[in-house]
Amino acid sequence: MNHYSLWVMEYAHVLQMPTSLFVYGAHNQGHRKMPYGYIVIKGPDVVATIDVGYNHTAYGEVLATSYGVANWQPARAVLAEVGVAPEDVSRVFITHAHFDHMGALDQYPNATFYIQERELTKWVWAMSLERRFRWLMLGIDPADIMKAVDLARQGRLVCVDGDRADVLPGIDLHAAFDSHTWGCQYVTVRNDLSPNSQNTWVFAGDLVYAHENLRGTDPNDPQYVPVGLATGSQFSLIMTAEEMTKRAGGDYTHVIPVHEERLKDLFPSRITRAGLRITELALADGEQSRVR
Amino acid sequence: MTAPPDDHTVAYILESQPLFEDLRQVAAQLAGLLVLAATGSRDAAPDHPMLGAAEVLFKETLERVERTRPTEHARPHRDSLRQAARALGEALPAARALLASPNGADFDPVLIPLRDGYSHLQRASQLLPGFRMVAFEQGCCAGGL
Numbered sequence: 291m292n293h294y295s296l297w298v299m300e301y302a303h304v305l306q307m308p309t310s311l312f313v314y315g316a317h318n319q320g321h322r323k324m325p326y327g328y329i330v331i332k333g334p335d336v337v338a339t340i341d342v343g344y345n346h347t348a349y350g351e352v353l354a355t356s357y358g359v360a361n362w363q364p365a366r367a368v369l370a371e372v373g374v375a376p377e378d379v380s381r382v383f384i385t386h387a388h389f390d391h392m393g394a395l396d397q398y399p400n401a402t403f404y405i406q407e408r409e410l411t412k413w414v415w416a417m418s419l420e421r422r423f424r425w426l427m428l429g430i431d432p433a434d435i436m437k438a439v440d441l442a443r444q445g446r447l448v449c450v451d452g453d454r455a456d457v458l459p460g461i462d463l464h465a466a467f468d469s470h471t472w473g474c475q476y477v478t479v480r481n482d483l484s485p486n487s488q489n490t491w492v493f494a495g496d497l498v499y500a501h502e503n504l505r506g507t508d509p510n511d512p513q514y515v516p517v518g519l520a521t522g523s524q525f526s527l528i529m530t531a532e533e534m535t536k537r538a539g540g541d542y543t544h545v546i547p548v549h550e551e552r553l554k555d556l557f558p559s560r561i562t563r564a565g566l567r568i569t570e571l572a573l574a575d576g577e578q579s580r581v582r
Numbered sequence: 583m584t585a586p587p588d589d590h591t592v593a594y595i596l597e598s599q600p601l602f603e604d605l606r607q608v609a610a611q612l613a614g615l616l617v618l619a620a621t622g623s624r625d626a627a628p629d630h631p632m633l634g635a636a637e638v639l640f641k642e643t644l645e646r647v648e649r650t651r652p653t654e655h656a657r658p659h660r661d662s663l664r665q666a667a668r669a670l671g672e673a674l675p676a677a678r679a680l681l682a683s684p685n686g687a688d689f690d691p692v693l694i695p696l697r698d699g700y701s702h703l704q705r706a707s708q709l710l711p712g713f714r715m716v717a718f719e720q721g722c723c724a725g726g727l
Contacts, residue, residue, distance in 0.1 A: 352714065389716055407621070410617055410618075410621070411618070411623065411625070413614065414614035414615070414617060414618060414632070415632075417607065417610045417611045417614045417632060418611065418614075418631055418632035418635055421603075421604075421607070424603075424607075427610070429716065430610070430716070431715065431716045432606065432609050432610035432613050432700060432715075433700060433715070435610065435613035435614055435616075435617055436613045436616070436693070436696065436697060436700065438617050438620075439613065439616040439617050439620045439689065439693065440693075442617065442620035442621045443620050443689060447620075447621065449621050
């Protein structure tokens with residue numbers, strides 16, 4: 291049985307992203323599509339998301355014209371494809387503070403947001419450094435930090451220090467410090483609610499971009515290969531890949547990278563009229579399929 | 583298609599890019615301090631080194647903004663930088679006062695001018711090419727083109 295329905299919601303994409311971003315050291319190996327997405331978790335009386343996408347009003351045009359980000363759709367349109375409105379979302383688990391994961395905080399008026407305290411404090415520390423260290427600030431929008439101030443004042447920002455179990459029934463947060471960013475976290479959903487679940491999904495954020503990060507390129511001789519972008523270390527990424535795979539019961543297909551276009555080869559999906567993909571990972575009892 | 587800027591405007595752009603980035607940095611530093619205060623961090627105190635760094639950077643940048651010589655075409659951009667600097671100049675002492683008494687303190691004297699300053703920077707980023715509110719380069723969206 292499934293307690294939660296789980297969908298991967300694409301909200302924009304880049305058609306030609308260098309493979310070296312997905313896979314560390316994969317230089318001169320062409321390009322591939324990179325979807326931008328977030329996860330919807332729908333339970334009997336709760337809707338949560340993992341990440342929220344970015345603020346198109348502020349920099350959508352720059353992203354479109356300078357970086358090839360195409361087909362952005364707002365949360366209201368994306369979520370409607372699975373029968374959800376932004377107002378229905380009561381919990382949001384932010385994997386890390388990059389603009390494409392937490393830029394749309396203000397689109398969810400009733401949500402409480404969970405982020406690792408270290409993610410905030412280390413970004414703040416990076417801001418105090420001199421200009422020559424500005425690479426450490428990449429992908430961070432000061433406006434998102436101001437939104438976080440508002441959330442904190444409203445009591446809607448929960449700063450987590452390390453792992454936290456059962457933030458919702460069967461849903462756990464796991465810290466992955468000094469990896470893709472300083473205070474990354476990933477989310478597990480034990481979809482049978484059992485402490486020793488045999489039905490665990492791992493939502494990797496940007497700790498994994500593609501299945502090669504978990505399997506390498508030789509199916510007969512798998513290995514972990516980190517993503518091509520890290521503020522922390524490749525070592526942390528590899529050790530976190532092992533940890534996530536174990537939590538998924540050794541089944542790498544239950545470790546979900548939102549930027550992996552080939553999820554469609556593993557799970558049922560459909561393309562919406564807006565040209566974005568919805569991938570259905572699990573359906574709760576009584577929930578109708580949104581892809582068939 | 584928009585015509586490329588003339589040589590004098592390009593010179594202004596090159597001169598003002600680091601000023602824009604410095605003002606953006608001051609705004610980010612202030613926002614970061616507010617997050618620490620709003621989340622109850624013990625680090626949120628007036629002796630936090632970032633507040634001093636923001637004050638120094640702001641003072642240096644303010645003087646340099648005033649020294650820029652925009653072309654007529656670039657004048658609205660420089661006006662936006664000046665307005666941003668004016669707002670941030672209001673937010674900085676308010677931030678020092680806030681951090682001195684974070685319990686039950688009123689964030690608005692900092693947050694309102696900070697937002698104002700940020701919106702002027704956003705406007706500046708839209709008026710001329712070469713100004714970015716977020717460093718996307720080398721990030722997870724970069725390299726697509």
